[in-house]
Amino acid sequence: MGKISKKQKRKQKKTVYISLEGYREKAFYDFLYEIHKPKENGINLNIGKNRGGSSDVILLDAIKKKNNCEEVYAWFDEDVVITNDTKRILAEHWNVPVEQIEDFLTTEDRELQKKYNSDKKQKPILIVSNPISLEGLLIRILGKKSLDLDNITLKEKKGRLKSAFSGIIDCRGQDSEKELKCYRKNLNKKTLEEKRLEIYELDLILSIFEK
16 A cells, blocks of 8 residues: 555644633643644644633634634533524524524524534534533533532522632632643543533534544
8 A cells, every 4th residue: 555645644634723712611622632632633723812702702703714624613601692693693604594593593502503503514513611601511521519500690600610610620710730630630531431421512522632
């Protein structure tokens, strides 16, 4: 069998763009990058330069990049919902039929991907961290006890989740190294593969690193 040319190798690469919300998403992404080594597997990942911003801002950034890469992801928390104006733009890019638009607009953000783009053929792919925030998702991924978030305000829910996650990583405030240390101690490829079967958002996140 002949050698694969450099040109053929370039063709084999998968290019991915991820528009994500903040430093905590980036810290978890860095951990996954570390254990999956995407470059060695022919996957070229590009992260949006901006941090912060609403769900609309993150989603619209991903939509702008949809023609630049084979796969494009928008990753944000569910606490700030996508506005109907941005949902209409997403519906257009996902080729949602006109007769389904009203249902699309009233569907919860966390359900949009599963309901309207489950085969991941349309760009961008949505990852909506829940409950409420990335802290809520990471608590689930780490297998910690879920919190009672009933009958309290959104602000109280976010505060309770942040406080619980800070206790898990033994750090208050921003410390990416402590977060990485926690992930390295509690997670590995095997446990993540098991957890992705029950956590839809984790399954989507791991698909970033797969060809």
